[in-house]
Amino acid sequence: xxxxxxxxxxxxxxxxxxxxxxxxxxxxxxxxxxxxxxxxxxxxxxxxxxxxxxxxxxxxxxxxxxxxxxxxxxxxxxxxxxxxxxxxxxxxxxxxxxxxxxxxxxxxxxxxxxxxxxxxxxxxxxxxxxxxxxxxxxxxxxxxxxxxx
Amino acid sequence: xxxxxxxxxxxxxxxxxxxxxxxxxxxxxxxxxxxxxxxxxxxxxxxxxxxxxxxxxxxxxxxxxxxxxxxxxxxxxxxxxxxxxxxxxxxxxxxxxxxxxxxxxxxxxxxxxxxxxxxxxxxxxxxxxxxxxxxxxxxxxxxxxxxxxxxxxxxxxxxxxxx
Numbered sequence: 001x002x003x004x005x006x007x008x009x010x011x012x013x014x015x016x017x018x019x020x021x022x023x024x025x026x027x028x029x030x031x032x033x034x035x036x037x038x039x040x041x042x043x044x045x046x047x048x049x050x051x052x053x054x055x056x057x058x059x060x061x062x063x064x065x066x067x068x069x070x071x072x073x074x075x076x077x078x079x080x081x082x083x084x085x086x087x088x089x090x091x092x093x094x095x096x097x098x099x100x101x102x103x104x105x106x107x108x109x110x111x112x113x114x115x116x117x118x119x120x121x122x123x124x125x126x127x128x129x130x131x132x133x134x135x136x137x138x139x140x141x142x143x144x145x146x147x148x149x
Numbered sequence: 150x151x152x153x154x155x156x157x158x159x160x161x162x163x164x165x166x167x168x169x170x171x172x173x174x175x176x177x178x179x180x181x182x183x184x185x186x187x188x189x190x191x192x193x194x195x196x197x198x199x200x201x202x203x204x205x206x207x208x209x210x211x212x213x214x215x216x217x218x219x220x221x222x223x224x225x226x227x228x229x230x231x232x233x234x235x236x237x238x239x240x241x242x243x244x245x246x247x248x249x250x251x252x253x254x255x256x257x258x259x260x261x262x263x264x265x266x267x268x269x270x271x272x273x274x275x276x277x278x279x280x281x282x283x284x285x286x287x288x289x290x291x292x293x294x295x296x297x298x299x300x301x302x303x304x305x306x307x308x309x310x311x312x
Contacts, residue, residue: 001171002250005170016160017160018159024161028162037173039174094158
């Protein structure tokens with residue numbers, strides 16, 4: 001199992017770092033606990049990365065939400081908005097990401113890092129495709145000319 | 150904008166986080182975690198001198214002998230024997246900075262030790278775990294917890310005495 005953890009660490013680290021930011025290390029630990037506890041339920045070894053990605057995104061969003069003073073009501077996630085980001089004041093990638101909701105960071109990771117289609121990202125997150133589009137638009141606009149993943 | 154500022158944030162899993170994750174997946178695993186009153190730079194080299202350290206903090210182990218030692222993908226792989234109650238048990242060991250995984254042959258027994266600097270390295274956060282990673286061994290956890298707690302108390306005492 002340790003060999004599996006070592007192999008997956010860079011992959012999980014990218015997902016958790018981008019979504020949970022300063023709590024990325026906690027999210028990573030929670031991801032591996034969930035992965036190792038449930039590994040026997042994985043029927044198809046070829047699906048490992050997709051399965052781990054699902055757990056990592058879920059744990060990263062959960063941990064990131066836990067770090068907010070005002071926790072996000074899951075029923076409002078599909079329509080939750082964030083304050084517009086003033087691109088002129090953007091300092092760096094991390095601070096830009098910090099201005100987004102965890103769910104928006106998750107969509108950025110799924111679409112622009114993992115390369116999922118909008119339809120697949122919507123299915124993955126359990127939201128409507130239109131929600132993915134609107135969140136992605138808002139997230140990308142925060143990075144205009146600055147994002148270099 | 151610096152390269153650091155442009156970099157995509159990447160999370161990390163330290164030795165103790167890795168050990169906690171591994172331990173959480175084994176029903177029989179018992180562990181102890183706390184702060185040792187000794188600098189990390191003194192603690193980890195002492196711990197990884199397995200022939201010296203283990204018999205001193207684990208009262209059930211009389212002798213440890215390193216049989217083979219070889220580098221492997223950024224770590225060290227050791228083959229050791231640990232003599233306990235008159236029986237020499239062979240272990241395979243993976244040793245990294247702050248992380249030591251010991252598995253008895255056939256994976257009948259597992260020992261994990263992990264450490265990270267605490268208070269800027271002036272003290273050491275230490276994690277110690279023992280487990281029987283086989284089905285149906287959950288009931289052994291109580292016994293293993295007493296073993297681990299005893300080991301940790303001994304380690305704390307040795308650390309405060311400068312090993």
